[in-house]
């Protein structure tokens with residue numbers, strides 16, 4: 001006898017986020033719902049940001065809010081979204097989500113997407129974007145162990161897409177099919193994260209992180225080329241220069257990384273995460289590197305309002 005098949009009803013969410021800013025109003029998570037005919041769900045036509053707020057001695061503060069909101073609107077521009085809100089309104093939405101949920105520190109996810117007005121591939125011209133901001137309390141992205149011992153990476157068989165294939169400077173939803181495939185492959189191989197190469201075989205980035213390595217005391221940042229221009233990358237380069245490190249931007253190969261003394265990944269979610277192994281080869285001593293950890297501490301001091309020099313990077317939540 002065939003077992004009874006119970007239809008699985010969608011919409012059940014394991015994630016708890018509390019209040020969400022949804023098209024201009026803060027509503028309980030249960031009320032922030034969209035149609036299954038949402039264009040973005042069919043074709044990846046969404047843009048998003050990943051932002052963090054940290055607990056500082058003067059209360060919660062958002063790290064580099066204006067740069068994130070600016071990139072959000074640039075991503076929307078690439079997709080020709082008609083945004084129904086101004087950058088100021090989205091910034092205020094971000095602050096209100098933190099305030100109204102009472103978070104001390106959190107990860108913030110603004111998202112804009114093409115809604116359910118048409119299912120032709122071309123969403124224009126009658127599909128103004130919808131916008132939401134959710135936030136949740138979130139620790140280290142790759143786990144505390146990865147931060148302490150260094151993450152293990154493998155080079156993915158999925159390459160980072162060339163600039164004439166996908167808009168890699170924009171955080172567009174559809175781009176992350178590439179990231180998800182690489183990340184799944186890494187996990188299946190027992191690694192913490194994937195390293196993607198560009199189509200010429202040079203090092204591109206992680207599935208959601210920019211990459212750096214040290215040779216002696218010289219810090220090498222993997223150049224932008226096809227990569228997302230990370231705000232953490234920019235912050236880490238500034239902090240490293242202030243600490244007296246020489247910083248160079250390079251196009252590197254994977255064997256160059258095998259020969260590095262230290263390696264690490266950066267991103268809003270990953271912050272500064274040391275890399276101990278790449279493709280089963282120990283990087284340096286196969287642990288979290290000394291200079292990397294120094295940069296991690298300095299970066300977090302800046303983000304957590306413990307170094308007045310970087311106060312201009314913080315927007316306090318009042």
Ligand SMILES: *Cc1c(COP(=O)(O)O)cnc(C)c1O
Pocket residue numbers: 050171205206207208209210228229230231232233266267268269
């Ligand atoms: C978001 C992201 C990064 C990191 O950018 P940050 O601005 O530092 O958060 C790096 N690479 C990709 C593909 C990303 O999506």
